[in-house]
Amino acid sequence: EIVMTQSPATLSVSPGERVTLSCRASQSFSSDLAWYQQRPGRAPRLLIQGASTRATGIPARFSGSGSGTEFTLTISSLQSEDFAVYYCQQYNKWPHTFGQGTKLEIK
Amino acid sequence: VLLVASGGDLVQPGGSLRLSCVVSGFTASPNPMSWVRQAPGKGLEWVSIIHSGGRTYYADSVKGRFTISRDNSKDTVYLQMNSLRTEDTAVYYCAVHPNYFDPWGQGTLVTVSS
Numbered sequence: 001e002i003v004m005t006q007s008p009a010t011l012s013v014s015p016g017e018r019v020t021l022s023c024r025a026s027q028s029f030s031s032d033l034a035w036y037q038q039r040p041g042r043a044p045r046l047l048i049q050g051a052s053t054r055a056t057g058i059p060a061r062f063s064g065s066g067s068g069t070e071f072t073l074t075i076s077s078l079q080s081e082d083f084a085v086y087y088c089q090q091y092n093k094w095p096h097t098f099g100q101g102t103k104l105e106i107k
Numbered sequence: 108v109l110l111v112a113s114g115g116d117l118v119q120p121g122g123s124l125r126l127s128c129v130v131s132g133f134t135a136s137p138n139p140m141s142w143v144r145q146a147p148g149k150g151l152e153w154v155s156i157i158h159s160g161g162r163t164y165y166a167d168s169v170k171g172r173f174t175i176s177r178d179n180s181k182d183t184v185y186l187q188m189n190s191l192r193t194e195d196t197a198v199y200y201c202a203v204h205p206n207y208f209d210p211w212g213q214g215t216l217v218t219v220s221s
């Protein structure tokens with residue numbers, strides 16, 4: 001199984017800052033990667049699929065990049081509603097696996 | 108598009124439970140559907156998938172104990188959970204799963220405890 005490792009586990013940032021979240025895969029693949037946002041008490045929401053394609057309705061401040069084993073999610077200017085947990089997920093091989101999450105908290 | 112999961116409850120170890128996920132706003136039948144769970148304070152774990160033709164796959168952690176099924180006439184997906192263990196305690200989400208998961212239902216809480 002492909003193991004997905006996210007770093008850091010927690011990131012303390014201020015509103016308006018730019019932030020980059022990392023996701024590393026234990027095996028290389030092209031672009032079969034998605035990013036999700038989960039706010040407290042809510043279901044996850046798809047942000048990015050295909051490593052870099054924003055889902056419908058996702059603001060342009062969210063962007064994804066990467067291939068191989070290194071992927072990133074960048075939020076260009078943090079808004080208050082962006083403080084949440086973010087997960088990456090690979091769908092290159094079964095079973096599809098998630099990273100353990102990165103929590104964005106307010107500094 | 109709305110997915111509504113239900114059926115979660117408190118159950119004793121060794122017990123059984125059936126979860127349901129009703130889809131509205133689009134036709135679920137052509138789409139693969141999955142269950143994903145999240146233990147309290149933990150991350151996301153894919154549990155099971157059912158494809159439009161009925162093929163099913165399971166995570167090793169639930170294989171032989173859980174059964175996924177679907178009733179396309181009711182736009183509903185089920186998860187029959189038997190021989191439940193304390194480690195199965197989690198919020199269970201249903202989701203459309205062509206490769207990534209989108210959209211998701213709101214989740215239903217399963218608690219396995221004596």
